[in-house]
Amino acid sequence: MADSAPKAGRDVSSFSADSRWHKPVVGLISVGLFLAVWEMAPRLGWIDPFYTSAPARMYSVGLEVFQSGELMENIRVSLVEFCWGFALALLAGIPLGLLLGTNATARALLDPLVTALYCMPRLALLPVIIMWLGIGMESKVVVVLIGAVLPIIVNTMAGIREVDPNWARAAVSFGASRLDVFVKVLLPGSVPAVLTGVRLGLGRGILGVVIAEMYVSVAGVGHLIVTYGAAMRVDHLVFYSMLVSVFGFAAVTAVGKVEERLQSWRGD
Amino acid sequence: MVIFARFKSFWLGTLSFAVLLVLWESLVRLGWINPFLTSSPTDIAVHFVRQTQSGELSVNLGVSLLEFALGFGGAVVAGILMGILMGWYRLLEYTLEPFVWFLYSAPLIAFYPLFVIWLGLGAPTVIAITFLFSYAPILVNTASGVKTVDKELLRAAISFGARRSDLFFKVVLPASVPMVMAGLRLGVGRALLGVVVAELFGATAGLGYSINYYGALMQTTDMFVSLVVILVLGVGFTQGVAMLEHRFDSWRVGHEQ
Numbered sequence: 056m057a058d059s060a061p062k063a064g065r066d067v068s069s070f071s072a073d074s075r076w077h078k079p080v081v082g083l084i085s086v087g088l089f090l091a092v093w094e095m096a097p098r099l100g101w102i103d104p105f106y107t108s109a110p111a112r113m114y115s116v117g118l119e120v121f122q123s124g125e126l127m128e129n130i131r132v133s134l135v136e137f138c139w140g141f142a143l144a145l146l147a148g149i150p151l152g153l154l155l156g157t158n159a160t161a162r163a164l165l166d167p168l169v170t171a172l173y174c175m176p177r178l179a180l181l182p183v184i185i186m187w188l189g190i191g192m193e194s195k196v197v198v199v200l201i202g203a204v205l206p207i208i209v210n211t212m213a214g215i216r217e218v219d220p221n222w223a224r225a226a227v228s229f230g231a232s233r234l235d236v237f238v239k240v241l242l243p244g245s246v247p248a249v250l251t252g253v254r255l256g257l258g259r260g261i262l263g264v265v266i267a268e269m270y271v272s273v274a275g276v277g278h279l280i281v282t283y284g285a286a287m288r289v290d291h292l293v294f295y296s297m298l299v300s301v302f303g304f305a306a307v308t309a310v311g312k313v314e315e316r317l318q319s320w321r322g323d
Numbered sequence: 324m325v326i327f328a329r330f331k332s333f334w335l336g337t338l339s340f341a342v343l344l345v346l347w348e349s350l351v352r353l354g355w356i357n358p359f360l361t362s363s364p365t366d367i368a369v370h371f372v373r374q375t376q377s378g379e380l381s382v383n384l385g386v387s388l389l390e391f392a393l394g395f396g397g398a399v400v401a402g403i404l405m406g407i408l409m410g411w412y413r414l415l416e417y418t419l420e421p422f423v424w425f426l427y428s429a430p431l432i433a434f435y436p437l438f439v440i441w442l443g444l445g446a447p448t449v450i451a452i453t454f455l456f457s458y459a460p461i462l463v464n465t466a467s468g469v470k471t472v473d474k475e476l477l478r479a480a481i482s483f484g485a486r487r488s489d490l491f492f493k494v495v496l497p498a499s500v501p502m503v504m505a506g507l508r509l510g511v512g513r514a515l516l517g518v519v520v521a522e523l524f525g526a527t528a529g530l531g532y533s534i535n536y537y538g539a540l541m542q543t544t545d546m547f548v549s550l551v552v553i554l555v556l557g558v559g560f561t562q563g564v565a566m567l568e569h570r571f572d573s574w575r576v577g578h579e580q
């Protein structure tokens with residue numbers, strides 16, 4: 056783990072030493088407590104289980120939809136849509152970000168447009184995209200793409216520009232060509248920022264595929280969420296809502312861990 | 324030199340916007356693309372005026388802004404308070420951290436149908452989604468602002484006889500303001516997203532509702548009117564908070580690089 060170096064000022068609240076296992080253990084206990092309360096509250100009659108479902112029911116629902124094949128089939132649809140969209144976002148976003156980071160004219164031309172799109176809630180375009188591309192997979196792929204590509208562009212661009220100019224100067228004085236500077240200094244130097252973009256884009260992309268499927272679709276986990284929601288089948292609804300949430304959480308956290316490890320690549 | 328560079332980039336930026344609009348308009352006029360699908364800048368301007376005069380736009384804008392204000396306002400108050408507590412009390416931080424990160428990175432819209440079951444269709448659900456979307460970034464940044472206050476400052480204050488409450492109010496709080504601002508900047512965009520998306524799914528008024536409504540009627544131009552307004556709101560809010568953040572940047576106490 057990359058948390059070995061204590062951060063500056065880490066000890067405001069209490070001045071006692073903190074052991075490594077303290078944090079995960081407390082976290083586990085609190086999540087466990089939360090699940091226990093969620094399970095017990097309806098049983099004790101504190102809340103109506105119709106509105107909240109319960110963790111134990113998640114298990115039986117999960118087993119049921121897994122055996123019926125519903126789970127895997129819809130996960131497959133959602134994942135395929137997401138992967139296409141996200142792959143396109145990486146393929147378009149990183150080169151465009153590199154271009155905007157290195158070329159001042161391209162930046163001047165496109166920066167206002169990129170910034171405007173970056174600041175706006177792009178998922179508002181969803182009905183327009185559906186109108187253009189229909190309710191099938193294509194529209195979901197594009198929604199993931201426009202959700203994910205802008206954080207990737209913006210962070211890649213920032214990453215290139217944040218690279219310490221002294222490094223480039225040092226490389227040049229040791230005889231590096233422009234290409235050398237780009238490949239050996241700017242590219243590696245911008246990797247942490249690119250990963251930040253990838254992490255943010257990942258979150259946006261997953262949100263995009265879920266929203267697009269929830270808005271209108273014929274298959275996918277988002278489709279199931281809306282269907283079970285409309286039917287007020289809260290157990291199934293909560294199961295799928297938790298499923299995509301845990302997936303999003305896990306994916307973003309995983310990229311965050313890689314990002315944390317590569318922080319040392321950032322020049323300061 | 325710098326002024327010239329700024330001047331140049333301003334004009335190049337304006338130019339690219341203008342070219343885009345002219346291109347869009349002329350492709351439609353030349354019949355190369357179907358205005359039914361893409362509308363055109365002049366049509367959008369005409370419909371913008373019509374929606375403004377009929378009062379439709381101001382009603383939708385008003386509803387969205389109110390929902391935004393309540394959801395985001397609640398997130399700001401709750402996020403900052405909770406963030407300060409989490410930054411100050413480590414046990415609380417460890418206890419809540421898994422939930423906060425879950426809230427931060429999960430596609431929360433998946434819980435939208437559940438909120439509809441709990442709160443009904445309409446403004447309360449929209450406000451709740453807006454709150455949830457923007458709460459986590461504000462909380463996380465506030466907590467890390469409180470947590471990462473420069474130790475030297477604390478030591479200096481202690482040597483001059485500061486009590487714990489002094490440390491908190493005179494050192495930690497002011498020093499964490501820049502991070503709080505960064506949290507607001509991240510939160511404001513997500514709050515707007517929350518309003519628009521929640522309105523897309525189910526509402527009786529608002530900009531997102533209007534897009535959804537005209538989308539169902541296939542009236543592209545009217546959809547674009549709301550989209551343009553949302554674009555302007557997004558840029559305006561984000562830039563506004565960024566300017567605020569910039570103003571408080573001098574409060575940042577850190578080691579000079």
